[in-house]
Amino acid sequence: MPVLDIFHSAVRNALEKDGWHITHDPLHIDLADIEIYIDFGAEQLLAAQRENEKIAVEVKSFLGSSTVSEFNLALGQFINYRFVLSEVEAQRQLYLAVPTETYEIFFRRQLIKKISQEQQLKFIVYEPVSEVVQQWIM
Amino acid sequence: MPVLDIFHSAVRNALEKDGWHITHDPLHIDLADIEIYIDFGAEQLLAAQRENEKIAVEVKSFLGSSTVSEFNLALGQFINYRFVLSEVEAQRQLYLAVPTETYEIFFRRQLIKKISQEQQLKFIVYEPVSEVVQQWIM
Numbered sequence: 001m002p003v004l005d006i007f008h009s010a011v012r013n014a015l016e017k018d019g020w021h022i023t024h025d026p027l028h029i030d031l032a033d034i035e036i037y038i039d040f041g042a043e044q045l046l047a048a049q050r051e052n053e054k055i056a057v058e059v060k061s062f063l064g065s066s067t068v069s070e071f072n073l074a075l076g077q078f079i080n081y082r083f084v085l086s087e088v089e090a091q092r093q094l095y096l097a098v099p100t101e102t103y104e105i106f107f108r109r110q111l112i113k114k115i116s117q118e119q120q121l122k123f124i125v126y127e128p129v130s131e132v133v134q135q136w137i138m
Numbered sequence: 139m140p141v142l143d144i145f146h147s148a149v150r151n152a153l154e155k156d157g158w159h160i161t162h163d164p165l166h167i168d169l170a171d172i173e174i175y176i177d178f179g180a181e182q183l184l185a186a187q188r189e190n191e192k193i194a195v196e197v198k199s200f201l202g203s204s205t206v207s208e209f210n211l212a213l214g215q216f217i218n219y220r221f222v223l224s225e226v227e228a229q230r231q232l233y234l235a236v237p238t239e240t241y242e243i244f245f246r247r248q249l250i251k252k253i254s255q256e257q258q259l260k261f262i263v264y265e266p267v268s269e270v271v272q273q274w275i276m
Contacts, residue, residue, distance in 0.1 A: 068218075071218070072211060072214035073210060073214055075218065076211055077214070079253070080206075080253060083249075083252070083256065084249070087249075114221070115217070115218060115221050118221065
């Protein structure tokens with residue numbers, strides 16, 4: 001399995017252990033004027049539901065050589081996906097799934113925390129090996 | 139000259155024709171906790187001044203195969219750079235330099251316009267061949 005798919009599948013399994021039902025993988029979003037959004041890049045959105053709660057999840061591995069470059073991309077995607085979701089399915093909340101180690105080392109930095117708060121990012125912090133959700137941060 | 143540098147240099151020249159003095163190329167930003175920002179990726183920030191006005195410019199070529207993926211990255215970078223600039227040099231305004239053709243085809247779409255407005259993006263629309271600034275959009 002390609003490495004990116006391993007992380008994607010770890011998040012899937014972690015959510016299922018947490019009582020979520022995976023409803024779409026990948027989640028496709030239809031919107032007038034939006035064939036441009038068919039290309040979601042290598043890391044596609046997951047959708048899940050638990051009781052009445054619906055979420056979409058942008059899975060990130062942060063395996064690349066520059067965490068800050070990956071954060072730039074993750075942030076831009078998050079803002080764009082959230083905007084599109086708000087137009088088509090406003091009740092579905094978007095989360096950024098980040099491995100525990102990346103969260104502890106990178107996202108706890110003062111600057112990154114401030115940006116994340118300002119942009120109201122929501123996180124699912126997951127353990128990629130044991131495949132469990134370690135924390136929900138909103 | 140590598141293609142990305144051609145666009146970078148086109149924006150430099152266009153700004154100079156417009157009466158700007160290039161003060162930093164690339165612009166390095168120092169901030170405690172911010173060695174992570176040394177890596178600005180392949181497309182580095184330019185800084186320029188005209189009378190009392192100071193700007194930083196994120197130059198984009200939009201040459202890749204997926205404009206939406208490039209927009210995701212450009213948006214994330216813009217938000218992060220703007221945040222860092224606001225901490226160290228609040229009077230310097232950040233602009234995203236976009237080729238005319240990309241601006242006309244992509245950034246005039248309803249959805250992309252809405253996102254750009256919501257995120258208060260500022261644009262320099264430039265002609266990469268004739269090396270002129272075609273429009274300032276703020």
